[in-house]
Amino acid sequence: MLLSNVAELANSVGSDSSVGLFGYPIMIVSLIGMLGSFFLWYARMIFGNLLFRWMFYQLNLSDTCIEYAWFSLWFSHHPYTKNGSTHVKPFQKTTKLRVNRTNEPKEEDSIATSNISEMISNLKVNFVPSYGIHILYRNSEPLIVSISINTNQNNNAYNTEEKTREDIVIWKPRHFLTDYLIKFLFPCQDGVNNCNSVIDMLEKAGVAKEFLSFNPTYPQSIENAYSVFRELLCDCFYVHTLMTREKTTIYTPYFSQWVLASFKEKRAQHTVILDEGVWEDLHNDVSKFLKSKQWYKDRGIPYRRGYLLYGEPGCGKTTTISSIAACLNMNICVFTLDSQTNDTSLNSLFSTVPPNSILVFEDIDSIFPKEEDEKKSDSATDEVSHGRSVVKTNTKSTFSTILNCLDGISSQESRIVFMTTNFKEKLPPALIRNGRIDRKIYLGLATKHQFYKMTQNFYPEEYVKEKVDEMWENMKEYSFGMANLQGFFLRNETLDAAVKSSKNFEMYMKEEETQTQL
Structure with a gap:
């Protein structure tokens, strides 16, 4: 660019007849000035950089x-x-x-607005x-x-x-x-x-x-x-x-990279109330996997494990994952497949999962179109059409790329994947077959065991089995999840109040259903 500017200057000088004999000296002086300025700037940049490197050690963090x-x-x-x-x-x-x-930031204390000095x-x-x-x-x-x-x-x-x-x-x-x-x-x-x-x-x-x-x-x-x-x-x-x-690190996608979103208080195991033996079985399975890396290597099995938690809404799927991560001191990477996620970003995110992390897909069924009838859904699960997946998704990522990231050539080793869904039947069989999903665990509506355990957790000092038996008799004919039960207990500060309100539990469920539909 510098030489082209000089050439243009020379042409303009040479074409101007009024310059005469003084044209060429002016051109030469201009050329020397431009070259001198360039070399002076370049020398100062190099000298400054070398001087700075001689004076300081430098560390860059992003x-x-x-x-x-x-x-x-x-x-x-x-x-x-x-x-x-x-x-x-x-x-x-x-x-x-x-x-x-x-x-x-600490939680703000309640401040009376009537006293401005106290507020300050x-x-x-x-x-x-x-x-x-x-x-x-x-x-x-x-x-x-x-x-x-x-x-x-x-x-x-x-x-x-x-x-x-x-x-x-x-x-x-x-x-x-x-x-x-x-x-x-x-x-x-x-x-x-x-x-x-x-x-x-x-x-x-x-x-x-x-x-x-x-x-x-x-x-x-x-x-x-x-x-x-x-x-x-x-x-x-x-x-x-x-x-x-005492915290669980939560990562979320930001463009094609994982970034630290927050630190979440660890969820204690005793606060997660599943049906008898379900949490213990899942915890033992994950713990055994984490200790079996050499066993997988000796048998030539890819060292990764997949779990599907399915069931009605509000039955503790996400809470269970949080408690497992807390008990095993692992991080959580929450993977959101939104409408802008494409194959490139998907591959990048899968290949850069932070170490010691659980990869979580919440409501995995949401990435598939909801308006397809059963016939289209059955034909969409045919994975052998020209060696490609023909399942449609609501994202820019193809279904074949999702499957390849889970257990294909580009998939990452030493990885635990959890998926949650309220509608297991809507998932393509290719997504949840063995090798991609190794355990499918049903977390359903509240059982008698869960009811008694949560009641004891909410009212430990007032717990009387006879009162709980009475409350269970009033509520057992209704279908409700643990989230519904928790909301019911939060409305009643004492066990006696809960027993009394249980007689009108049908009205409470109708209110919850109405609020959910709004």
């Missing part, structure tokens, strides 16, 4: 990598976040933000460091943290939404002079912008002392980018592990 989540949680509990930051913004949880650089004194505002440059210290060593947000146009022809990505760049001084200059300009202050101990950070965050018996130490090694940032990320991982030990 919100698509798990280390980003580790650092964000560590940063949220650093003294700088609460005491030292001069550039903050109010915390606001949105669907665009995948990881929050803040402590989890009890007002809770959460702040997070704003986008830009932040200088903080770890073990009295400076770190420069740059937080930025980038918006790129998605290249998907079917989706014109903009993709927002948050990036974090961390610089660590390499030499004493740079270190001294930063400390001179931004003094290190304990409790303000410096954290000397991960244990102190976790204690202030409310972690019980019995969990802090281990103090991470790192062997001495030659200082380089690997050793410097490995120690930092080890601290971040330590904080992340302890702070989320």
Whole structure:
């Protein structure tokens, strides 16, 4: 481009007869000036880059990598976040933000609006460091943290939404002079912008002392980018592990990548009430699978397991998955096959499932058209037409791609898949055959065993078998799920009130049915 501009300049000069003898010197001077400016800019760029690399170690993190989540949680509990930051913004949880650089917001206390002074004194505002440059210290060593947000146009022809990505760049001084200059300009202050101990950070965050018996130490090694940032990320991982030990990590798709959506309180097993022996059987099966990797390898069987939970709505399918993940300390990846999901994004998501995760397809029947009659549905399940699947879906992903991701050549090993549906009969047989779905478990309407267990859970101090027997006699002729039963108990604060209301249980069910149809 530069040469073409010079050529155009020469032609214009040469064609202008008024320039005369002075035309060529002007052309030469212009050429030298343009080339000099170009080489000067290029030299400054190279020199600046080399000088910066000589002065700092650099670590780049993006919100698509798990280390980003580790650092964000560590940063949220650093003294700088609460005491030292001069550039903050109010915390606001949105669907665009995948990881929050803040402590989890506490539930707001009820405040009487009549007393404005009490409202002000009890007002809770959460702040997070704003986008830009932040200088903080770890073990009295400076770190420069740059937080930025980038918006790129998605290249998907079917989706014109903009993709927002948050990036974090961390610089660590390499030499004493740079270190001294930063400390001179931004003094290190304990409790303000410096954290000397991960244990102190976790204690202030409310972690019980019995969990802090281990103090991470790192062997001495030659200082380089690997050793410097490995120690930092080890601290971040330590904080992340302890702070989320009682929580289940939930991932959701964002374009073609998995992103951290939230941390959910672990669901205790005793709060999940299924029919007798069902939960224990499922838990044992998943536990056995997790310990059988070598057994699968020795027999040449793909190391993956699929489960289908089916039954009426409100019978505990999603709750069961949450409790299994909590008991086995696993994460959950909630896969939503919406109308914009195509084959490329589907393959990308299946191949990048975070480790130690359960892949969940909720209401899998919703991806298939609902207006097909039984004849079309039967013909659609014929999977041998020209070697392709002819089952139609409500997404841009073909049914053959879905099957290939589940157990084809491109499918991932070491994976557990859970599917839920209220209408098992609407699923194509090819989707739930053995090898793709290994166990099909029915979670149906409330049984007598479940009724008695939930009653005992709701009214442990008032539980009297004779009263529960009376209530069961009033309600057993009706068909209801555990969600209906839970809603009924929430309306009645005491067991006596529940027994009395059970005489009008038919009216309660009609109200529930009316509200569901609205």
